[in-house]
Amino acid sequence: MDNGKLAAAKQALDYMPNQGVIGLGSGSTASIFIELLSQKVQAEQLDIMCVATSTQSQKLGAQLGLNVVDIDEVDRIDITVDGADEVDPDLNGIKGGGAALLFEKIVALNSNRNIWVVDPSKEHKRLGQFKLPIEVIKFGSHHLYRHFEKLGLSPSYRQTNGEYLLTDSNNYIIDVDVSGVDDLTALATQLDQLTGVVEHGLFLNICDELIVGGQ
DSSP states (O other): OOHHHHHHHHHHGGGOOTTOEEEEOOSHHHHHHHHHHHHHHHHHTOOOEEEESSHHHHHHHHHTTOOBOOGGGOSOEEEEEEOOSEEOTTSOEEOOTTSOHHHHHHHHHTEEEEEEEEOGGGBOSSSOSSOEEEEEOSTTHHHHHHHHHHTTOOOEEOEETTEEOOOTTSOEEEEEOOTTOSOHHHHHHHHHTSTTEEEESEEOSOOSEEEEOOO
16 A cells, blocks of 8 residues: 555544535545545544445445445535646646545535645646546547547547446547647636536635645
8 A cells, every 4th residue: 555645544533523415536545545544434433424436435444344325315514525637736627536536526626625645656746647538438439529620639549458438427538648738727718618618627616625645
């Protein structure tokens, strides 16, 4: 287990309220947090509910004894703890390396507070070293692919075992290179307006607090 990820996940436990609703993020660091949260809930007999940002996190939380409910069963989410694939000094990030960006953003935007837990390798002065995931519906996806090519974003379909990866919502992921894009806010707005794009991995002005775990 990476010491930085473990340190960040441990620190996030200090923010967990009793009788709260907690958003469970996805990815390696978030999974560590879910395991630690389960131990804390059992040790301190906390009364909390959780909502998950992916099928994987939902299953892990349930297996560990957490009370994981559907997001539409709660009227609020107090705090969401999630990881990030890349984060800049303004706490903007790129997420979606685990293909859970749609559910992650829905949970994040409905949370009163968002805490990201990362190790130092995820901190960059400028976003773009990590490819930006864009979730698209299957129908007409190649037309979007060609559009991204024309924008100079060097798109590629994400694949697993030689086949197109499917998200929890049965969509495709097209990863694009944004290292040469100067205005990511403008790009986010442009992607939001494209028919067929379900969601993108630019998480701008969403993170409230960043916890970076050192060794």
